[in-house]
Amino acid sequence: MDDLETRELRYFIAVAEELHFGRAAERLGMAQPPLSRAIQQLERRLGVRLLERNRRGVSLTGAGEMLLHEGRAALDAATAAARRTRRAGGADSSGGPRNRLVLAVKAGAFHELLHKLLDAYAAEPDAAEIEVLPSGTCEQEGMLRDGRADVALMHTPFNSLAGFDSEELMTEGQVAILPAGHPLAARSTLSLADVSDIPDLPLARWSRDGVYPPGPGPEIHDQTQLAQLIALGRTVAVFPESARAWLWAEHAAVPLTDAPPVVTHIAWPAHSRSLALAGLIRTATRL
Amino acid sequence: MDDLETRELRYFIAVAEELHFGRAAERLGMAQPPLSRAIQQLERRLGVRLLERNRRGVSLTGAGEMLLHEGRAALDAATAAARRTRRAGGADSSGGPRNRLVLAVKAGAFHELLHKLLDAYAAEPDAAEIEVLPSGTCEQEGMLRDGRADVALMHTPFNSLAGFDSEELMTEGQVAILPAGHPLAARSTLSLADVSDIPDLPLARWSRDGVYPPGPGPEIHDQTQLAQLIALGRTVAVFPESARAWLWAEHAAVPLTDAPPVVTHIAWPAHSRSLALAGLIRTATRL
DNA sequence: GCCCGGTGATACCTACCGGGTATGACAGGG
DNA sequence: CCCTGTCATACCCGGTAGGTATCACCGGGC
Numbered sequence: 001m002d003d004l005e006t007r008e009l010r011y012f013i014a015v016a017e018e019l020h021f022g023r024a025a026e027r028l029g030m031a032q033p034p035l036s037r038a039i040q041q042l043e044r045r046l047g048v049r050l051l052e053r054n055r056r057g058v059s060l061t062g063a064g065e066m067l068l069h070e071g072r073a074a075l076d077a078a079t080a081a082a083r084r085t086r087r088a089g090g091a092d093s094s095g096g097p098r099n100r101l102v103l104a105v106k107a108g109a110f111h112e113l114l115h116k117l118l119d120a121y122a123a124e125p126d127a128a129e130i131e132v133l134p135s136g137t138c139e140q141e142g143m144l145r146d147g148r149a150d151v152a153l154m155h156t157p158f159n160s161l162a163g164f165d166s167e168e169l170m171t172e173g174q175v176a177i178l179p180a181g182h183p184l185a186a187r188s189t190l191s192l193a194d195v196s197d198i199p200d201l202p203l204a205r206w207s208r209d210g211v212y213p214p215g216p217g218p219e220i221h222d223q224t225q226l227a228q229l230i231a232l233g234r235t236v237a238v239f240p241e242s243a244r245a246w247l248w249a250e251h252a253a254v255p256l257t258d259a260p261p262v263v264t265h266i267a268w269p270a271h272s273r274s275l276a277l278a279g280l281i282r283t284a285t286r287l
Numbered sequence: 288m289d290d291l292e293t294r295e296l297r298y299f300i301a302v303a304e305e306l307h308f309g310r311a312a313e314r315l316g317m318a319q320p321p322l323s324r325a326i327q328q329l330e331r332r333l334g335v336r337l338l339e340r341n342r343r344g345v346s347l348t349g350a351g352e353m354l355l356h357e358g359r360a361a362l363d364a365a366t367a368a369a370r371r372t373r374r375a376g377g378a379d380s381s382g383g384p385r386n387r388l389v390l391a392v393k394a395g396a397f398h399e400l401l402h403k404l405l406d407a408y409a410a411e412p413d414a415a416e417i418e419v420l421p422s423g424t425c426e427q428e429g430m431l432r433d434g435r436a437d438v439a440l441m442h443t444p445f446n447s448l449a450g451f452d453s454e455e456l457m458t459e460g461q462v463a464i465l466p467a468g469h470p471l472a473a474r475s476t477l478s479l480a481d482v483s484d485i486p487d488l489p490l491a492r493w494s495r496d497g498v499y500p501p502g503p504g505p506e507i508h509d510q511t512q513l514a515q516l517i518a519l520g521r522t523v524a525v526f527p528e529s530a531r532a533w534l535w536a537e538h539a540a541v542p543l544t545d546a547p548p549v550v551t552h553i554a555w556p557a558h559s560r561s562l563a564l565a566g567l568i569r570t571a572t573r574l
Numbered sequence: 575g576c577c578c579g580g581t582g583a584t585a586c587c588t589a590c591c592g593g594g595t596a597t598g599a600c601a602g603g604g
Numbered sequence: 605c606c607c608t609g610t611c612a613t614a615c616c617c618g619g620t621a622g623g624t625a626t627c628a629c630c631g632g633g634c
Contacts, residue, residue: 003293003362004369007592010290021611034593036611046369048376053611055601063376069560070368070434075290077364081357082291082333089335089350147357163557165449270450273356294621308582321622323582340582 002045006078009071011038012050016068019058073145080147080269099128099276104149107134108223111245113170113264113287114153121283128276137206144269151268151277155240157260159267166267167285172241174259178252179233185252192238192258201236204229227251240264289332293365296358298325299337303355306345360432367434367556386415386563391436394421395510398532400457400551400574401440408570415563424493431556438555438564442527444547446554453554454572459528461546465539466520472539479525479545488523491516514538527551 014024015035025032043050050064060068087100105114114132121127133149138159140152145163153169154161176195178185184194196203202217204226212219218235220226223246229235231250240262244253266284268277301311302322312319330337337351347355374387392401401419408414420436425446427439432450440456441448463482465472471481483490489504491513499506505522507513510533516522518537527549531540553571555564 003297004365005292005294006290006365007292009365009368031594033595033612038592046373046376048373050372050376055610057610061376063372066375067368067372069558070364070371073558074361074364074368077357077361078291078293078296081296081354081361084357085337085350085354086333086335088353089333089337089348162452163450271356271360318623320583320624325621344581
């Protein structure tokens, strides 16, 4: 019952994602024939057919789908081990174990909460150094999984807490953010149906893992860009109430009656055993 | 930023657990010198000292501790990927994806619940085949992590749900299980202090990961052995109420007033995307 | 005090295998 | 019908994982 080498997992995942040996080999910086052979060896060792080689392309079998999912998790775990070990080791050089935590935060969100948290934690007696790592939309999960971060602030239902330990920090409603001059901006409340159906203001589309949901609205990369597009009267967006903190004068925020409440959690990899992390969590839950 | 190979992780974990290169090499089925060299290379590649080679033995640095923990998780993830892929692949040979779930259950526990669950699930229209895998005390977590099982029944607070998704199934109190003839067996309730302080009946000690808590009581491996020792008047044990199902005539169960309630969960690896699993969970939560 | 046992590290060699290049087999499309 | 794009095969080479022999070092025992 030999283990899979991470090299094999990397190879298979590349092929499974590209569904094309040539492109996968290029992405891996190697030639195509050894890649083909490596996948064949992998299939032999597992005793399972992973890819269906049809004429004109490759497709995943059921087992291939499984290996793609599980293999990604395993690869993340391996790179997390390397990263965290390096960080823990850099600590040793400076005498005692220098505590340093990487906190992943969706770029631009959590302004007030983050401020309060960092201030409160810094006041703790044995506070570790906190590095705030801004992340793309919903990227915090991957960052926790592959060790780029030690702890993250997350928004359910946008982020999934699956696989992490977490504590609830706060709950808030959502608001529609409109151009200040728009007729709907005068309303005291709106419904989701209202904002998704404005003919002249298509709903903005956020990227999620590099993919945008379909729709007429503009594709949004970062919050500044979105803020500008809203101010220009080109789009409308839905945000947690705390987004009011970064609104411009040309923006208007109207509460949504039927949007699901957004819950902010602090989340960390299950089984983390770090005193610094425990302290940060304690501070966060006391806010 | 090269990944760690699982071979390197296996090697390091062996050394970190044995704290002895020779024994670790033997366990790995290889000679000691290549193992030494492999660990040195690993330290160089990570740029971190993992082991402190003192005269007369080896000890872990902080980074070594980190790599031991994270590396175990990564190795588990890799073997889980292999195992689950093999299982998913065996499926393909028999036509459609043959659904088969491995359910880990603490040996001897969950009698009634398990019975009801299996019966109810078997009655579902598209029920998968369920393989019940009895596990040692609190071993279900490891089984889920390394892919030996797909889903498990767990008891909090004994099992930790960290890192898994789970649903609560039932809550029950705990009882002390005594020899029927013992004076305390006549009491209608007991407290934890009562049972931990019986001079002639030391509390039984369960193994957890092969380690026994300290104390005067006998070391218990399985439930039958425990049942016998209780019946013989040699020990006393604390169990969830549902343990009444397997009591002997010579046993007496007395409710404990101050023992924490035991919650039974059904748990599965986060991100599992299996229809069969979803069906089983749905059935379980409806019981 | 000296030697012996046991530790991990070093030196050197071999053989396997991971990777490269060249080429084949095969199907679809112009 | 050829041409193109795909993955598989054949063959070669070099790096490296692993083995054996040995060293350096320290602690304990006589």
